[in-house]
Amino acid sequence: MELLLSRIAEVTQGEVKGDMDKIIRDVAPFDTASEDDITCASEAKYLKRLEQTNAGAVIVPKTFEASTKNIIQVDNPRLAFAKVLELFYPSAKPMSGISSKVSIGQPFSQGQEISIAPYVVIGDNVTLGHRVILYPNVVIGDNIVIGDDVKIYPNVTILDRTIIGNRVTIHAGSVIGSDGFGFVPDGEKHYKIPHTGIVQIDDDVEIGAGNTIDRATFGKTWIKKGVKTDNLVHIGHNVTVGENSILVAQVGISGSVTIGKHAVLAGQAGVGGHLTIGDNVIIGPQAGVAQSVPDGEVLSGTLAMPHRIWLRVQKIIPQLPELKKRLTGLEKKLKKIEGSEGENG
Amino acid sequence: MELLLSRIAEVTQGEVKGDMDKIIRDVAPFDTASEDDITCASEAKYLKRLEQTNAGAVIVPKTFEASTKNIIQVDNPRLAFAKVLELFYPSAKPMSGISSKVSIGQPFSQGQEISIAPYVVIGDNVTLGHRVILYPNVVIGDNIVIGDDVKIYPNVTILDRTIIGNRVTIHAGSVIGSDGFGFVPDGEKHYKIPHTGIVQIDDDVEIGAGNTIDRATFGKTWIKKGVKTDNLVHIGHNVTVGENSILVAQVGISGSVTIGKHAVLAGQAGVGGHLTIGDNVIIGPQAGVAQSVPDGEVLSGTLAMPHRIWLRVQKIIPQLPELKKRLTGLEKKLKKIEGSEGENG
């Protein structure tokens, strides 16, 4: 693909300093870009050594000026760069149409320009919006509504009564709408609680590969607008994840948790059942959240240290209550001594 | 669906106080139930404000009496409620029969009223019991025996020689019978140990979505009667999970671990290889079990605290052995001083 620098400036709403008619053929990282490539220098560490890139053009912050390079000045260089990447690498459009090797129930309502790949199975009473893409071996249950511009990658399972909004992407191998993990003790056994609720996924959500999102006992498990999940994330029954929140890989959310807007849960973090995580909360990697967290809090709790030290540390941690007691005892004794010292003096 | 309250009392083995002929049309949570719904008040917090629900009837403990509401008194309200839910929401019965779009090996032995959905693949020498339901795109290997009333959700993989009992449910995307993770060092390389064993899943087990259960090196990986696993659980080769034990989401069990009966492993807990976890043990969320655990023990070990505190705490934790030493040193010195004080005094 060949694009004029002026065209790229237009798409990124930026301003060119240098050769407007420079032809750009590809996008590349700062250190490996060549004369035909455009790259990005969003951080000081790149801006400082801007003259060292061989890129034919560089996207820079608006405040950055002096350069012998062709630059495009923009408000948000990383965002502009993502848009340029999209320009050069538009997401593949699978051939429109429905393969003959599929199984589709009745009634079935379809939008325009949908793609259904081989060995997709669609249950009864399903509605697909415009430009929906179902990759091979996707399974869609009964009574499901999917909006426009939804992309569902191979081997995904969407179970009965799930509702999916517009511009949703679900990556390969994920399961949406499995039963919640709910059992009632019945003597020695566990009696299964039927899960009569659903999963609702709102607009602009992206679900990573290998996720499992359980349906609600009653009502709905609700993934709100703009949420992004990474791979192997587990979301329990009746969870609500607020708008634009981010769940990084291998996060686990127990049943009936409510997460606010713009929260970030880092990799392998876990949240206990029935808790409320506020807006803009950040939970660090591997942190185990056992209490509700107010808006804006930042929690951490991950551990790694040299094994030889850990061998001794892990023996002392259970002794901490005793150590604290001994410390307090010492303080008292010392106070007494100081008192008598004072008397003496 | 419409059911008389007397009929519901019958199913739950409860006793009605109020209008036996009240018609119930649905089931709902305490706070959102309407006049046509039945709900449940199992805990004190609901019983205290029983008059506030709009539900047409309420399931309550046997000991609870006084109410202007229609009540059903039962031994175990939550269990009764689960049974009522099942009454109103019976699990879907897929159309009985075998799709023409399947691939089935020889010999194949099938029970009555089985359902096999499109694009299911069944290997050679497979036996399916009565009323088995295989959802779309399930893959069943060779030499497999599956009991009665087993339900296997979409995109599940069951590998060669697995044995599955009666009334087992396996949720979408799970893998049963993958090779155990066993390699022998061969110089710089890792030489694969063939896994000649199997996975055996006994009656009344429910396996969550996205689980991976490895086959044994020799003998069997054994999931005993009544075990329930949540989503994304990993069970290594040669593990035994005892009757009615519960593995919550993202739990990981290393190879050759033995878990007793009625154990509960909370979310993201991990158990090291070759350990024995006793009966009725409870392992807290994210706990990392590095030693065998006797019957009835309760272990914990998860961490989360404000990030600004954690930044300082994580520097001090590796110093704990040194701090303990300093504390002991202080105690000795103080004792000496006290001694000389005594002498002085």
Next chain:
Amino acid sequence: MELLLSRIAEVTQGEVKGDMDKIIRDVAPFDTASEDDITCASEAKYLKRLEQTNAGAVIVPKTFEASTKNIIQVDNPRLAFAKVLELFYPSAKPMSGISSKVSIGQPFSQGQEISIAPYVVIGDNVTLGHRVILYPNVVIGDNIVIGDDVKIYPNVTILDRTIIGNRVTIHAGSVIGSDGFGFVPDGEKHYKIPHTGIVQIDDDVEIGAGNTIDRATFGKTWIKKGVKTDNLVHIGHNVTVGENSILVAQVGISGSVTIGKHAVLAGQAGVGGHLTIGDNVIIGPQAGVAQSVPDGEVLSGTLAMPHRIWLRVQKIIPQLPELKKRLTGLEKKLKKIEGSEGENG
């Protein structure tokens, strides 16, 4: 199968002491082996009680001599045992050939003796080497090259432009080449960064069940020669895993991490973004790695203790900075007192 002990010695490059013509019919663990079985005694605990096994022959270290049993002396008993297992249990060879129930794009280049099971989908411009085995319901995208002797288990998804070497095994349900988790903040929303890179998997790699390996933003996510991953492992975009390294179950590797050769990451360990893990590093189970780790380091950090102790310990851990301060304060005071004591004395 029946094999002479002399034949087994040949395969394991070992030396028989005892009956060369002994017929061996199966392989079994030390304690359950019978007269027709061969077993292995690699560790002292088995060698000590060698006379107690009923096995017809035992594989032992070269240094071990005295026994009334038939023994095979070898350099590496566990390796020899793995080879004997392979002899008795050769990996199943699926019927060679391509099922008629598949969907294959164009152009398609295939080696000799390949097996493609029902409901496999292969995109356009795919090359498969000799003796490749694709199990049922595998999905292979467009522009993919797969080497010789590769085995891909059911329900695996391999996405566009992935490159796979020779003798690679990928277990059921894994996803190779999903988009990396990369978004740029765009006001309140998250703007997706297109992932234009690929995943490259080199020779002799084995990927466990339910893994997710993301493609690179640019360039490649690279799993080098001889790497073995256990189940439910997550590998982010642009990660490099060095030769013969091992990732145990449920490990999570964040984006742009570089792992050296012969590293071992134990179960549920996590590594933060952009870090470098050196050669021969060992990361303990559940350890959360937040800093780069030099060659040869061993890190740990997992926690579990009795719940009643943990209830008190977890309150004290956040107080550690204060406790340290108090300890230092005490030391100062004591020093002062000792000073004045000295003066007194």
